[in-house]
Amino acid sequence: MIRKSVVCGGVAVLALVGAFGYRFTHLPGKGEARAERTEEPGKKEPKADGAGAREVVKTVRMEAEVQKKAGVVVARAVRNEMAGTLTATGKIAPDGERLTHVAPPLSGRIVWAGVGQGQTVGKGTVLARLESVEVAESMNRYRQSRAKLALAEKNLERVKALVEKKIAARKEIFQVENECRSASAEVAGDEQRLLLYGVGRHDLAAPPEKKILLPVRTLLGGVVTEKHATVGELADPSKSLFTVADLGTVWVLVDINEKDLARVKQGQSAVVRVGAYPDRKFRGRITQLADLVDEATRTVKARVEVPNPGRKLKPEMFATVELALPAAGPPVLAVPEEALVELEGKKVLFVSRDGTDFLPRPVMTGAVSGGYVEITAGLAEGELYAQKGGFVLKSELKKGELGEE
Numbered sequence: 275m276i277r278k279s280v281v282c283g284g285v286a287v288l289a290l291v292g293a294f295g296y297r298f299t300h301l302p303g304k305g306e307a308r309a310e311r312t313e314e315p316g317k318k319e320p321k322a323d324g325a326g327a328r329e330v331v332k333t334v335r336m337e338a339e340v341q342k343k344a345g346v347v348v349a350r351a352v353r354n355e356m357a358g359t360l361t362a363t364g365k366i367a368p369d370g371e372r373l374t375h376v377a378p379p380l381s382g383r384i385v386w387a388g389v390g391q392g393q394t395v396g397k398g399t400v401l402a403r404l405e406s407v408e409v410a411e412s413m414n415r416y417r418q419s420r421a422k423l424a425l426a427e428k429n430l431e432r433v434k435a436l437v438e439k440k441i442a443a444r445k446e447i448f449q450v451e452n453e454c455r456s457a458s459a460e461v462a463g464d465e466q467r468l469l470l471y472g473v474g475r476h477d478l479a480a481p482p483e484k485k486i487l488l489p490v491r492t493l494l495g496g497v498v499t500e501k502h503a504t505v506g507e508l509a510d511p512s513k514s515l516f517t518v519a520d521l522g523t524v525w526v527l528v529d530i531n532e533k534d535l536a537r538v539k540q541g542q543s544a545v546v547r548v549g550a551y552p553d554r555k556f557r558g559r560i561t562q563l564a565d566l567v568d569e570a571t572r573t574v575k576a577r578v579e580v581p582n583p584g585r586k587l588k589p590e591m592f593a594t595v596e597l598a599l600p601a602a603g604p605p606v607l608a609v610p611e612e613a614l615v616e617l618e619g620k621k622v623l624f625v626s627r628d629g630t631d632f633l634p635r636p637v638m639t640g641a642v643s644g645g646y647v648e649i650t651a652g653l654a655e656g657e658l659y660a661q662k663g664g665f666v667l668k669s670e671l672k673k674g675e676l677g678e679e
Contacts, residue, residue, distance in 0.1 A: 332634070332671055333631050333632060333633045333634075334624070334631070334632045334634075334667050334670045334671050335630055335631050335632075336630060336632065336667070336670065337630055338629070338630065341663070344663055344666045345662060345663045345666065346660055346662060346663030346666055346667065347660070347661045347662035347663060348626060348629050348658055348659070348660060348661065349658070349659065349661040350656055350657065350658055350659075351607055351609065351649070351653050351654065351655055351656060351657045351658075351659055352607075352655065352656075353605035353606055353607050353608070353655060354605055354606065354607075354608045354646060355601035355604075355605050356601060356603070356605075356606055356608060356641050356643050356644075356646065356648060357598045357599055357600060357601050357643045357644050358598075358599035358600065358601070358643065359596050359597065359598065359599060359642070359643045359644075360534055360537060360538065360596070360597040360599055361594060361595070361596050361597075362528045362529060362530055362531075362534075362576075362594075362595050362597065363528070363529060363592065363593070363594060363595070364526045364527050364528035364529060364546075364576075364578070364592075364593045364594075364595050365526070365527050365590060365591065365592055365593065366524055366525070366526055366548070366587050366588060366589050366590060366591040366592075366593055367524065367525045367526070367527050367589055367590075368499065368519035368520075368521060368524060368525070368589050369519070369520065369521075369523045369524055369525055369579070370525065372494065372496070372519065372520035372522070372523060373494070373496075373499075373517065373518070373519040373520070374492060374493055374494040374517070374518050374519075375514035375516075375517050376401055376490060376491075376492050376493075376514060376515055376516040376517070376518060377490075377509075377510075377511050377512070377513060377514050377515060378402075378404055378406075378488060378490045378509050378510065378511060378515065379470070379471050379472060379488070379511060380404070380406045380408045380409060380471060380488055380510075380511065381406065381407075381408070381508065381509065381510040381511070382404030382405050382406030382407070382408075382409070382488050382508070382509060383404060383405045383506065383507070383508055383509075384402055384403075384404055384503055384504065384505050384506065384507050384508075384509055384515075385403055385404065385405050385487060385505060386402060386403040386487075386505065387401070387402040387403075387501075387503035387504065387505055387515070388402075389401045389402070389498060389501070389516070390498065390501065391498050391499070391500065391501045392497065392498060392499075393497070393498050394495075394496070394497055394498075395492055395495060395496070395497075395498060395518060396495045397492065397493065397494060397495040398491055398492070398493075399491065399492055399495075400489045400490065400491050401490050401491065401492055401498070401503070401515065401516050401518075402489075402490040402503045402509075402515055402516075403487040403488065403489055403490065404487060404488040404490065404509060405485070405487060405488070406471075406487075406488040408471075409468070409471060409473065409486055409487075409488045410485075410486070412464065412467055412468050412471065413468065413473075413486050415464050416461070416464035416465060416467075416468060416478065417482060419457065419460040419461045419463075419464050420461055422457045422460065422461075423454070423457035423458055423460070423461050425457075426450065426453045426454040426456075426457045427454055429450050429453070430447070430450045430451060430453075430454050433446050433447055433450045434447060465478060471488060472488060472489045472490070472491055473486060473488070473489070474489070490503075490509075490515060490516075492516065492518045494518050494520060495518075495520065496518045496519045496520035496521060496522075497518065497519055497520075497521055497585075498516055498517070498518055499517045499518070499519045499589065500514075500516060500517035501515070501516055501517075502514060502515055502516070503515040503516065519589070521582055521585045521587075521588075521589075522581070522582060522583060522585070523579060523580065523581055523582055524579075524580055524582045524587050524589070525577050525578065525579060525580075526544075526546050526558065526577070526578040526580055526593050526595055527575055527576075527577060527578075528544075528575070528576040528577075528578055528593075528595045529568075529571065529573040529574075529575065529576075530563075530573055530574045530575075530576050531572065531573055532567055532572045532573065532574065535574060537597075537599055538560065538563065538576060538597060539560070539563070540560050540561065540562065540563055541559055541560060541561075542559065542560045542597055542598065543557065543558075543559055543597075543598045543644070544557070544558050544559060544560060544578045544580075544595050544596065544597050544598070545557055545595070545596040545598075545644075545645070546558060546578065546580055546587075546593050546594070546595050546596075547593065547594045547595075547596075548587065548591050548592070548593050548594075549591075549592065550586070550591065551586060554586070555645070556580050556581075556582070556586075556587060557580070557581075558578045558579050558580030558581070559578065559579060560576050560577065560578055560579075560597070561577050561578070561579045562576070562577040563575075563576050563577075564576070578595060596643075598643065598644050606640070606641075606648045607648065607649045607650075607653060607655055608646040608647060608648050608649065609623065609646065609647060609649055609653070609659065609661065610645060610646060610647075610661060610662075611642065611645055611646065611647050612662060612664070613659065613660060613661050613662070613664055614637075614639070614647060614664065615634075615664040615665055615667075615668050617634055617636075617668060617671075620636040621636065621637055621638075621639055622634045622635060622636055622637065622664075622668075623635055623637050623649075623652065623653055623659050623660070623664070624659060624660040624664055624667045624668075625653065625657055625658065625659050626658040626659065626660070627658065628658075629658055632660060632667050634667075634668075634671060635652055635653070636652055637649050637650075637651060637652030637653055638650045638651035638652055
């Protein structure tokens with residue numbers, strides 16, 4: 275029985291030795307990345323009793339050509355001045371300079387309001403149509419002035435024919451020409467009035483029996499954020515029927531404590547976060563700082579303008595705003611936030627000795643500011659690390675683990 279145990283123990287030792295010499299994953303083709311098992315320098319080789327074991331870790335090998343295609347950027351760890359951060363709360367609002375309240379130019383009854391709230395519209399889009407007494411009266415005047423002009427032109431041709439036959443005096447031509455000019459000016463005035471109301475040119479030639487509706491157009495393209503138009507209701511120029519906002523840029527209205535005012539100024543950079551996208555950062559700048567302090571809250575409103583190309587930031591969302599402050603203290607070892615990845619519950623950097631072999635190394639972090647994170651342990655100044663593309667390397671590492679299995 276003892277002899278059998280000795281034999282089994284010998285087999286186990288041989289299996290353990292073979293495992294340490296194993297390099298896992300498939301053999302890569304030219305230009306591919308691969309994951310390997312390697313030994314952390316400076317660590318002791320394992321003994322039978324487990325004392326002083328040398329740790330076997332996994333690395334990812336990626337040639338420069340593949341790095342470029344995968345978006346992996348290698349940089350040396352350097353010290354940077356870490357700017358301070360002031361955190362405040364705020365609310366998303368439409369850009370007030372890219373917002374319009376749409377009201378009809380004349381009074382009338384709403385007969386169509388087919389555009390809904392939340393719909394995206396272009397500049398000049400008709401949002402509603404009204405029956406308007408003023409439009410009807412203006413169309414009648416326009417038709418009458420057109421008829422008057424046609425009559426004056428016909429009379430001018432008649433007088434010219436009489437003058438050629440020497441039946442009428444030439445001075446009568448001048449008199450009729452003045453009448454034509456007056457009628458033409460009247461037509462132009464009536465036409466311009468209708469165009470200003472929003473009536474289309476194609477409607478100017480419509481037959482008298484056709485009812486001309488007053489279009490209500492938006493002068494700005496964007497999203498319909500409010501709608502107050504109901505078919506059958508009366509509308510007038512004092513009442514906004516729609517609100518249209520261009521949400522390609524939004525404002526974040528931030529409450530700044532009175533005691534922090536000395537550290538905040540116009541033009542200061544800001545990072546905005548919202549609960550809907552906890553991992554996303556939206557960057558902007560302070561474009562306005564109010565002059566009045568709220569008596570109840572002892573805060574001042576600051577306006578942060580933020581580009582919003584994907585329209586992920588919605589009006590009325592609550593936001594947390596981090597304002598960058600001047601650097602305080604000596605430079606510290608810091609890396610971009612995107613360089614850090616999470617691996618087995620730890621924050622990790624992919625460190626490299628030669629720029630092609632990457633070792634996932636756990637690090638300790640400190641202050642965060644302006645998109646950079648202080649590294650307090652796990653990385654030395656001058657070491658190479660993956661500044662961008664850490665998630666790509668993590669993916670390659672996971673592929674290697676699957677290949678090993």
